[in-house]
Amino acid sequence: MNRRFLLARRPHGVPVPADFALVEAPVPTPPPGGLVVRNHYCSLDPAQRGWMDDAPSYMPPIALGDPVRATTVGVVHASDNPEFRPGDWVMGLNGIEDYSVCAPGGFTMKVDVTQVASPSLFLSAMGAVGxxxxxxxxxxxxxxxxxxxxxxxxxxxxxxxxxxxxxxxxxxxxxxxxxxxxxxxxxxxxxxxxxxxxxxxxxxxxxxxxxxxxxxxxxxxxxxxxxxxxxxxxxxxxxxxxxxxxxxxxxxxxxxxxxxxxxxxxxxxxxxxxxxxxxDYAPRFAEAGAVMAQWMAEGRLRIDEDVQEGLENAYEAFMRLFTGANTGKLVLKIA
CATH class of the missing domain: 3.40.50.720 (NAD(P)-binding Rossmann-like Domain)
Known part of the structure; x- marks a missing residue:
């Protein structure tokens, strides 16, 4: 089954547990030209709070009943796209859920996890945050x-x-x-x-x-x-x-x-x-990621991660952003 952390209603002020729902659904199949990703980690960021409001922004609001939007890194589970094969590691803008459907195009890109200590680094130092x-x-x-x-x-x-x-x-x-x-x-x-x-x-x-x-x-x-x-x-x-x-x-x-x-x-x-x-700089992520990796290897750059575990703990993990409890880039380990 596919566990999904959904936006059940729009928060008013500080989000509360009733604003969300954790549901199960069948594991999806890839659409024509698309793929299904098994998410291993997802990024938890303050911007996600803004996406929950029904207000004009640089991205459309998260629709009620949809999973909370997040940058994720995971493994291709099934694919109808010759550029992505099952087993490939990818990063993209998906949802807080076990399995995400990725349509053709969009933000999904391959990542080389052999070059990093943990795939989660593609959500911190070498991802959108870093x-x-x-x-x-x-x-x-x-x-x-x-x-x-x-x-x-x-x-x-x-x-x-x-x-x-x-x-x-x-x-x-x-x-x-x-x-x-x-x-x-x-x-x-x-x-x-x-x-x-x-x-x-x-x-x-x-x-x-x-x-x-x-x-x-x-x-x-x-x-x-x-x-x-x-x-x-x-x-x-x-x-x-x-x-x-x-x-x-x-x-x-x-x-x-x-x-x-x-x-x-x-x-x-x-x-x-x-x-x-x-x-605006997404096309240059690989270029900058290489520089960040070099600085880390040289000991000139330190990136700390606060990795919380379990999709069932998504709400508690997300709220660490607003209580000041997180001690580094906040990441939720799903797989």
């Missing part, structure tokens, strides 16, 4: 040696990759995270120059800490959080700063969005605010 940091920093922000890089959500999967890549290209890195343990990891595990704990601080207090760490202002802001954290960052922009807006995790469960309230510094500092989506 490559979000790679392209967002190097291609969008275009950092220069000696510039100050400020990363919010810095202990998360994307943020920790951004900070380390920033160090590789010669930036001074400041990370914002929640709690002393995460701030310690920024310094000891990911090599940030400064770690700032945002918890329990007002915008004024947080802005003052950023200013103390970067008295000349911040050249690049890699934004993953939004809300009051972003307000404090906007008060510390250097001239011609670049703000890469990658995520707004503090707002995903809010019925009424907080929004950006400090627009004036963007004008006075002639800063650039760039809305960034990794999907």
């Amino acid at each position: 490559l979000t940091g790679y392209f967002g920093l190097l291609e969008v922000a275009k950092p220069q040696p000696g510039e100050v890089l400020l990363v919010s959500g810095a202990a998360g999967a994307v943020g920790s990759a951004v900070g380390q890549i920033g160090k590789i290209v010669g930036c001074r890195t400041i990370g914002i995270a929640g709690g002393p343990d995460k701030c310690r990891r920024l310094l000891t595990d990911y090599g940030f120059d400064v770690a700032i704990d945002y918890k329990g601080k007002s915008v004024t207090e947080l802005a003052a800490e950023i200013r103390a760490a970067a008295p000349g202002g911040v050249n690049i802001v890699f934004e993953n959080v939004g809300g009051t954290v972003m307000d404090a960052e906007m008060l510390n922009l250097a001239k011609h700063a670049r703000i890469v807006l990658c995520g707004l995790i503090s707002e995903y469960n809010l019925a009424e969005k907080y929004g950006l309230r400090n627009l004036w510094p963007i004008l006075t500092q002639q800063a650039t605010l760039y809305g960034y989506l990794i999907m």
Whole structure:
């Protein structure tokens, strides 16, 4: 049977178990020209919360009764496509379920699992998460040696990759995270120059800490959080700063969005605010993945994974994103 983690109703605020359903269905057969993938791992990401809302976005909402959409890595189970044979490892945008039907085209691509310690790395370092940091920093922000890089959500999967890549290209890195343990990891595990704990601080207090760490202002802001954290960052922009807006995790469960309230510094500092989506760079994943793999082999890049097990635990695993419990890229092991 095929176990499927479905969206049963649209969440209002923080998702609750009744918003989802775990059902069983027959294992599907491949459509003409398509294939069926046995998912081994799936990625759990804050963006999935946005896809659950019936609201305009860069991707259509998850339909009620459909499995929660996720990037997965797994093995071709059956195929009607000569480019994919049973036993091939593939990565694609599928669902949180044992078996997914992949129509011709789309995001499905082969991956070489012999080159990595675990196939899950195609969902972290060499998947959309690690490559979000790679392209967002190097291609969008275009950092220069000696510039100050400020990363919010810095202990998360994307943020920790951004900070380390920033160090590789010669930036001074400041990370914002929640709690002393995460701030310690920024310094000891990911090599940030400064770690700032945002918890329990007002915008004024947080802005003052950023200013103390970067008295000349911040050249690049890699934004993953939004809300009051972003307000404090906007008060510390250097001239011609670049703000890469990658995520707004503090707002995903809010019925009424907080929004950006400090627009004036963007004008006075002639800063650039760039809305960034990794999907634009999908054709270049293999190129960037090779670089990320080399940096890891050289010990210059550390990517931690928080692997939770069991499709029956999908809801509890997903909620780790919003409680701050995850300690690295959150992955659900299905097979």
